[in-house]
Amino acid sequence: MLAFENDYSEGAHEKILQRLMETNRVQQPGYGNDEYSQSAKEKIRAACQCPNADIYFLVGGTQTNALTIAAYLGPAEGVVSVQTGHVNLHEAGAIEYTGHKVMPLPAHDGKMDAGELEIMLRDFYADPTYPHMVHPGMVYISHPTEYGTLYTKAELQALSAVCRKYQIPLFLDGARLGYGLMSVGTDVTLPVIAAYCDAFYIGGTKVGALCGEALVFPRNNAPKRFFTQVKMHGALVAKGRLVGLQFDTLFTDDLYLEISRHAIEMAQYMKKGIAQRGYQFHLDSPTNQQFVVLDNEKMKKLEKQVRFSFWEKVDDDHSVVRFATSWATRKEDVDELFKLLD
């Protein structure tokens, strides 16, 4: 059966498995003090042009979001996110479980508008009852967003400017960052993200690793006792080498970018082919997630031969579904999908 339901249906890029084999019996200290983690950090610092970055390797995205947000927020502070943000909708209340509110703003194809953010912050402090309310204490965005869309460099700069004006850190969820970096026409690079954000993570799980996210505090600005907080969240793995080695591999010879580029090429090929077949897109995504409108009958028929994700209802007869490509997508499978859509 064909599978385009997500970008985590396969294992890992083979170079990663190969290095796991090669290094398997080398004895290394635990908890991230292994040499692979150290090497990976150096490579990521170089790629971000942040020689002083603090870097932590974690296992998954929700964990990374909850840990980072809770580490930054003080009591009675909340995190601002668009309504459709992963932390607001699809993390089972992980943020609230740490005691903090997610403060929603409207989403524009998954993105936050800097102007709306500024109005929210201005109005908050203009309201004389604000000491009785949750204080906005951090801004969370994702790039690519949950809808596959991307910020421009200018948009990131604008968000960053508002955050700095109000002295609120800006955090970028990069669970699918590779697919954003390799998108056609983007002007957002790792150094750009590092310049405008106070914390961000480079997703591994969805970009060719077995598991793992690299959390970057670009200017030696990790929250106090962050290592202990990682432990407290149950996020510290004994064999830190597992994630460290994967990122060391992904950041050797630009593997991370190379496999992301492949996913984008496959997505562009898929997008063109679907459009040619007369289907409508829910929105224009430049990354590896494509949101297509299907009539429900077609959708039901397709489900028997392809795995994809139901996204949302359009009307009683139509639905939005998601097809995702990844580092592992094969061109022949996309061609097969085309046949089923004909």
Add this chain to the structure above:
Amino acid sequence: MLAFENDYSEGAHEKILQRLMETNRVQQPGYGNDEYSQSAKEKIRAACQCPNADIYFLVGGTQTNALTIAAYLGPAEGVVSVQTGHVNLHEAGAIEYTGHKVMPLPAHDGKMDAGELEIMLRDFYADPTYPHMVHPGMVYISHPTEYGTLYTKAELQALSAVCRKYQIPLFLDGARLGYGLMSVGTDVTLPVIAAYCDAFYIGGTKVGALCGEALVFPRNNAPKRFFTQVKMHGALVAKGRLVGLQFDTLFTDDLYLEISRHAIEMAQYMKKGIAQRGYQFHLDSPTNQQFVVLDNEKMKKLEKQVRFSFWEKVDDDHSVVRFATSWATRKEDVDELFKLLD
């Protein structure tokens, strides 16, 4: 200076102070085991026609909300409230601090629509990814609402029916309950509330007490170990007699209703007089809070002679302000307000 800014500007009804004096030297056990608390509970049970009700006396509204909601919700469950609900906006994240999300629905003059609630719950369970999301675990409403509006008996019944269908408890915040019960034309009584809600509280702080709220679980249905949870929330007072005695007084000879009726009469008088003077109301409130549209110049002038609450901006030139009456409002002060509005 005149004060209509809220319903807690004065101390307590004099009968309460008198009984505090009379009973002051009587030795009583602590933590709510005093005889005044026992007597007050019996009177409230009778007023609610709930002979088996579990009743707890607490100090304030936010405390009561956070404690009750946290006691009902299991892990990964949230509480549904309208956007303008007190728990969502004006409790500094007290609910989230207990680890739970507030799940907002649109407000209609401060009220929740049973139909919208049902759609929300239906759609939640229809979404195949719902196990990754916060589960709606309780419904919170206020009566009167934050905008002074009231549910009808039929509306409460409809909300209750949806909650029971989905096996979700319904909790009613009655911080200003007296003013709702005595509103002209309402068909909602204490027994009605007790019949449709799983928990509710009868507000004392804003209805003539120095402090205190009476939390009612109408069918012997207090959450397990609720007394210990009260302690854990820092909400257990050593001299439980203080709140117990006040409610014992308020529920003797219908004092609670009598002083609420006075506030409603003053509010109706004020409403009529303001309307006669050609002012617009933001909405039609049948209770003790009246929301009036003022032009900003008038508002600024008025501020020098009357205390009232700024509520929200209408446009660049107009604002909504709130005038509240209470058990303590004097007719001559309302007349004085009229002169200032002329």
Add this chain to the structure above:
Amino acid sequence: MLAFENDYSEGAHEKILQRLMETNRVQQPGYGNDEYSQSAKEKIRAACQCPNADIYFLVGGTQTNALTIAAYLGPAEGVVSVQTGHVNLHEAGAIEYTGHKVMPLPAHDGKMDAGELEIMLRDFYADPTYPHMVHPGMVYISHPTEYGTLYTKAELQALSAVCRKYQIPLFLDGARLGYGLMSVGTDVTLPVIAAYCDAFYIGGTKVGALCGEALVFPRNNAPKRFFTQVKMHGALVAKGRLVGLQFDTLFTDDLYLEISRHAIEMAQYMKKGIAQRGYQFHLDSPTNQQFVVLDNEKMKKLEKQVRFSFWEKVDDDHSVVRFATSWATRKEDVDELFKLLD
């Protein structure tokens, strides 16, 4: 029936009730912005010789402890307390509910030893695995302790020196502070406490008020957004005047000290009389709580005529019980107790 079970069996000192009557109809702003609270703060600042102290009026002791400790501790930090500390044993896990560990040290008649504290802190940082453990982030002591005992000025100084060496704030729970200040022979005064502690509270509930504790940050050092944190904990009362006025009264003409002195005189009289009757004391308490060893038969007989607190088992035949005096204790009741002990 005689009652010596605690120091909160009666209402409030009559001067407090009188002022509640006098000020009842004066309109005041809510949430602690009333003039009585402002006045009370000035008087407490003067009594503590801390002109810049930040002062907050709260309702109860557990609430004050949880709020203050949670406001000071960062993530993965805990509070050090002796094993018998109120926060460790009798607050239903209120501290842990805020996400923080209580780290126990041995108690010496209820007191913490500065030397043992220093060893604990030194050993903590000497353990190479300390980043995997809860970090001591605050020290909690009570004065008088849960066993009625008192620190000397030198002992407070020693604890303070250790805390400052390790940059950990020292917090003193003064739920019964008046009875400590008026104890015979103590050299600990309010200015001494203010000099050595980073936060402390002056108990009202157990020293003549209906309810209320005055939390003092002596050097303008309240944690950030403390007002909003008070709200978030459900500890902000709408009618802040209630607690403010009581402290204003207690700190007028030294009422707080005067009524405390009375309790101490009654306790000394009781102690002498009990000793003369040949009973053993569990420990030597200089304050208003006296811990007496009774044989169980005597205890059972006494229970029918006096209310007192069972404290702990000594052996199969003997128990420790507590008799407490207070601002309200009458000499004739102590004499009555003597007769029952004869």
Add this chain to the structure above:
Amino acid sequence: MLAFENDYSEGAHEKILQRLMETNRVQQPGYGNDEYSQSAKEKIRAACQCPNADIYFLVGGTQTNALTIAAYLGPAEGVVSVQTGHVNLHEAGAIEYTGHKVMPLPAHDGKMDAGELEIMLRDFYADPTYPHMVHPGMVYISHPTEYGTLYTKAELQALSAVCRKYQIPLFLDGARLGYGLMSVGTDVTLPVIAAYCDAFYIGGTKVGALCGEALVFPRNNAPKRFFTQVKMHGALVAKGRLVGLQFDTLFTDDLYLEISRHAIEMAQYMKKGIAQRGYQFHLDSPTNQQFVVLDNEKMKKLEKQVRFSFWEKVDDDHSVVRFATSWATRKEDVDELFKLLD
């Protein structure tokens, strides 16, 4: 350099890596719905003789402990553990972060005594003030313990009997379970553990996996909405296949037991050799962790050639250190250690 510092210095057993290679490109659903996870669950159910067991695959031990304990405990409940329990000492307050107290009992070579547990529970409910205190709501033990010691079947049975009498679940942390099961002379098997415990986990990270723990609720008794709670704790991995496949491999042809047996044989060999060289043991451990007393001079010298763990100070001149074997330990390395100890 020789490394005996722990049992997680290497990668994974080669059979695991081999299966990762073989299955890498097979597309599988995420979040644990892959076929390897299903197969692994069946094999574990068979090994435990629990056909209805609910099984969840998690990444690490602290995560598993915090998640399981928080899922079981209600508000104001705590978990009972021995003082030296991992949850009490070495998890950075992960349990308290979920809002619950760890309630310590004395440790006997790392073990809990059923008699002491019963006395604690009996005394708790006998104390008339117990509603003001944290309620014991779960019992946590580890097997092997943090000191390498083991419970006997009779001891587990006794603990279980106390727990059932007081209706408190018993949870067993099996981070090193394999080394316990293969210990010489033990009568504790997987079915025995499943019969006496309400929840337990089979450790993978320290017994040959790259990462992963298998959490077992033996009688279809997973807490409500446990999957969503896993997500809320940030413990749900997108590529659930990673842990599922590892356990599927470990529970094929008894690999888990086979590699554990090797570690035990190496530990026995090491123990004998160290004893023959005249060294004292801190306690008699039948598992893969050996605690040896060294004089500090010897310890300092040894540190230059072997990695081991400092455990605790004995006196000013002597220390306890830990040497651990694992599935990966080579006999020639133990022989090398002997030479250094000569």
